[in-house]
Amino acid sequence: MAGHISGVQKRILDMNPKAMFVPCxxxxxxxxxxxxxGVGTKSVTFFGTVEKVYSFFSSSTxxxxxxxxxxxxxxxxxxxxxxxSTHEAVCVLAEHTEKIIDALEALRxxxxxxxxxRGDAGSILVCIMTYVFFSFLHFWNPVLTEVNDTQIYLQQEGLALDQCVQKLKALTLFCHEKRDSLVSKATEKALQVCKAYCIPKERRVGRRKKMDGENSCDAGLTLIQETSREQLKAIDQLQAEIKKLTTQMNTLHHRFAFLQIQTLLDTKKDDFIKKQIQHTCAQYTELNAASMLxxxxxxxHHIILYKEVNPDEQVANWSALDLLRWVYKWKLQESLTNFVVTLRIFLTITVSTASCERSFSKLKLIKTYQRSTMSQERLSNLAILSIERDFNVDFNSVVEKFVLIKSRQI
Incomplete structure (x- = not known):
């Protein structure tokens, strides 16, 4: 889909160079x-143990x-x-660790x-009662909480590109600022749990024969040091991947940065605004650069006068959508034709496919394999009933109307 050589992105751009590609x-x-x-074996093993806990309890009533x-x-x-779902799985284990261990011990x-x-419960307990598991449990729980909060925010309807960029930058900033504290807190909590359950915090390290010139201090890292290093590597990898996978979105956001209210009101950025307008008008020939300036x-001038009349209004905090609504509220769209068109192009850039996928998910629940012969009309009616389920329906009146259509026995 995203291939820039022979993928769908490339084929669409060949037909319409004005199209813009943004990954979900x-x-x-x-x-x-x-x-x-997937940066290290310990992290992969931890999530494998989380999946084992679910499979063990869900396979038997x-x-x-x-x-x-x-x-x-x-x-x-x-x-x-x-x-x-990964956040939910880890969150349950982090909040109810002792009780889940008690349940496993009761079954063992x-x-x-x-x-x-008894054998499965014992093997899962062996995997859980380790320093590595508790350390990664308290490491991933706060990280996944932030990731889940960002994911929920990005699934909202009507979200603009600038809002998505801001939220992802906040997540990246969290990973950068809390990098060391996340690891140190996870280590501290894991040591407390290990002390309570008398779990050994060290492992037996195999000593190999030293080569000429090799010092004894080069023997290797302790278990705590190795676990902390893998956690630091995981948080760094998460931060790097977010930056990498949002490159296209950041590029588009930078291209339309002159539409942000903070940039528009800053007279020191006139050269930047002029440059960006020329670049945009070169791609969209329908726009006129001189008229837009x-x-x-x-x-x-309109915004300055509006701020004087409404001093309590936080104009600097307006989003691109707020600015467009303000323009239409004061009937200024006719005098700002090129600017309004550019603003509408920016606001209609798709940033997520969550809404589309919800439709497919609901369709899969309605049209199951047992209903493969369902007609299009009935499928559409069931889909409408599912979509409009929040409306209150008087079923007695529906039944009466159904009876009056034709004589039937109910």
Missing amino acids: NNHSLNLAGMHAV HRCDILKKHVPIRVKRSCNTRWS DGPEETSET TEITRLR
């Missing part, structure tokens, strides 16, 4: 998280009943294609349990 932000963030998880006696909520499943030590259940000067 939610998928980009998903991919960034997947790449960050009896095990679920035992879990419900200890934990108020069910364990969740992690999914690579939906990163929010229960004399009435089958040998398979005049319109921006006119717009500044």
Whole structure:
């Protein structure tokens, strides 16, 4: 899809050079998280253990009943294609670690349990009761909380490109500022848990024969140091992947940066605005650069007068959509023709396919394999019922109307 040589992006651009390609932000963030998880074996093993916990309890109703006696909520499943599910799975384990361990111990030590259940519970406990697992549990929990918050924000309807860029920059800033503190806090909490459960924090390190000129201090890292190094590598990889996968979006945002209210009101950036307008008008021949420069000067005068009349209005915090709404509210679209067209082009750049995918997800729930012979009319009606489910329907009046259409036995 995104191939710039022979992909769909390239084929569309060949037919229409004015088209703009922006990868889905939610998928980009998903991919960034997947790449960050796969930087080391310990991180991959941790998420494998999380998946084992879900599979163990969900494969038997009896095990679920035992879990419900200890934990108020069910364990969740992690999914690579939906990163929010990974956050939910890790969050449940982080909040109810002791109770989940108690449930596993009850299944392992229960004399009435089958040998398979006792063996699986024991093997999962061995994987959980390690310093590495608790360290990554308390490391990924705050990271995934921020990633999930960003993902939910990016799935909102009517989101503009500048808002998406701002939110992703905030996530990148979080990874940069909290890089060391996330690792140190995860190490501290893991050591506390290990002390409470008497879990060894060191491992036996195999010593190899030293070569000539090699010092004894080169023997290797401790388990705590090695785990911390892999966590730092994971947070750095997440930050790098976010920057890499949002390059196209940042390029488009920079191209239309002159539409931001802070830039428009700053007279020191007139040269930058002029340069960007010339670049935009060269691509969109319908626009006139000289007229747009005049319109921006006119717009500044209107905004200055508006600020004098409304001093409490936070004009500097307006988004591109707020600016367009203000222009239409004061009937200025006729005097700002080129500027309004450019602003509308910017605001109609698609930044996510979450809304489209929700339609396909709902369609898959309606038209199942058992309903393969469903007609188009019935499928459309069921889809409308699903979409408009928030409306209150008087079923008695519907039944009466249905009876009056034709004599039937109900």
